[in-house]
Amino acid sequence: MLKIGLVGVGGISGAHIPAWNAMEDTTLTAICDIRPERMEPYPEPHHYTSIDEMLEKEELDILDICLPTYLHVPTAVKAMKKGIHVLSEKPISLKEEDIELAYSTAKENNVCFMIAQVLRFWPEYELIKELYDSGKYGKLLSGYMGRLGSYPAWSWDNWMMDEKRSGLVPYDLHIHDLDFLVYAFGKPEASLKHRAKQPNQDYLTAVYEFPGFFVTTEASWYASAYPFGASYRFQFEDALVTYEKGECKIYENNGSIYSPTEQATGDTGSINLPKSDAYAEEIKYFKNCVLSGQFPDKVKAEELRTVVGLLNEF
Secondary structure (H helix, E strand, O other): OEEEEEEOOOOOHHHHHHHHHHOOOEEEEEEEOOOHHHHOOOOOOEEEOOHHHHHHHOOOOEEEEOOOHHHHHHHHHHHHOOOOEEEEEOOOOOOOHHHHHHHHHHHHOOOOEEEEOHHHHOHHHHHHHHHHHHOOOOOEEEEEEEEEOEOOOOOHHHHHHOHHHHOHHHHHHHHHHHHHHHHHHOOOOEEEEEEEEEOOEEEEEEEEEEOOEEEEEEEEEEOOOOOOEEEEEEEEOOEEEEEEOOEEEEEEOOOOEEOOOOOOOOOOOOOOOOOOOHHHHHHHHHHHHHHHOOOOOOOOHHHHHHHHHHHOOO
8 A cells, every 4th residue: 555645735636635545555644735724624644734744754655746836846856865756746847957856866766756747648638649640630730729717816825926936827837738749749840939928917829840730829827817728629631639618529521520438339430538537547657657666757857858948938
């Protein structure tokens, strides 16, 4: 039974904690947050307001880091030096040099380390990589990825609106889509970026060029109460694949239109996507790597370096 510790009981922990609790071979032993009231909904794990105290008193196998961005690598290094495997929320850091520090520390202490880039585990996004790799609908011609919403006034200490601590929209929102592009297609050959940034809002758009196709992206924290939404459109030679309002659809050039869901049955030639919780899938993947003694390579250090380097150009 793996003993799990989680630090940072903020918004994203609401996806991580249920995933750990649902697994049969893990137990969420301890949670940590400087705000005791944030831990009250979870009475079973031991509660700490100091990460140093938690690491000192608990014998943890894995630490799950759900802290603000600027605390990811310092906390990960501290845990890995104690021989604890570390799963950390994205992004790894705002600084490229932190990538080498984190991965070298993992290697020196023979532990697993992974950044939770969740789109790599999201079935509707993995579908695009599968279609691209297989050539099922011919060559990829163009793409669009969007992640739009309003500014996060709810963050603790307003840290998300502090560029030095969060990196703002490039690192909070756009990183999801850019990371997926690098994962699926490799490093872009070129990019064209534009950004409109004010104290209370941040918007960017970027076009990334790959051999034979390009992908247009946009991300925002609008000052107005614009509802959050994530979407994509990928144009292949023989089909358009979309993900809009939470629904994936494939529009084939022959006129067929269908949703690739797990309910599809029979040998119809359609693609059946499993209904799954991507956050739970990434956590399960990391846990299995720890149990098997295999370093998690679904998220590679060189890919993170590419992403951070491109984000720092905004």
